[in-house]
Amino acid sequence: MKKPLARKITLSLNENLSETSSDSFETITLRPEKDVAAMIGALNKLLHTPVSSIFVDEISEKLCTLLLESKANQSIVEKFLDEPIQPSSAMALLMSKGAIYDELDDNDLLVDE
Numbered sequence: 843m844k845k846p847l848a849r850k851i852t853l854s855l856n857e858n859l860s861e862t863s864s865d866s867f868e869t870i871t872l873r874p875e876k877d878v879a880a881m882i883g884a885l886n887k888l889l890h891t892p893v894s895s896i897f898v899d900e901i902s903e904k905l906c907t908l909l910l911e912s913k914a915n916q917s918i919v920e921k922f923l924d925e926p927i928q929p930s931s932a933m934a935l936l937m938s939k940g941a942i943y944d945e946l947d948d949n950d951l952l953v954d955e
Contacts, residue, residue, distance in 0.1 A: 902931055
């Protein structure tokens with residue numbers, strides 16, 4: 843992902859975090875170049891996986907990395923501490939890395955799949 847594109851996505855997510863409630867979600871649409879679209883289509887057919895699911899783990903990992911880059915992101919993370927933690931989410935990754943923790947057992951915080 844090119845830096846300007848990553849920056850636009852990061853800015854969009856940061857702006858929308860304050861506007862959205864925990865019951866809503868944000869949709870990001872990217873139109874890849876023809877060669878990338880062909881590769882994604884091939885992966886979709888090979889893996890029998892919906893295109894939207896192919897990159898979910900990558901997005902969570904990148905978001906986790908971005909959140910860990912600066913202490914300024916602490917306030918973003920704090921907004922979600924009272925919410926149930928979804929498996930494979932950026933918050934679950936932050937917990938597994940020891941960046942956040944709860945006094946409860948980790949399994950008590952995870953939402954069942």
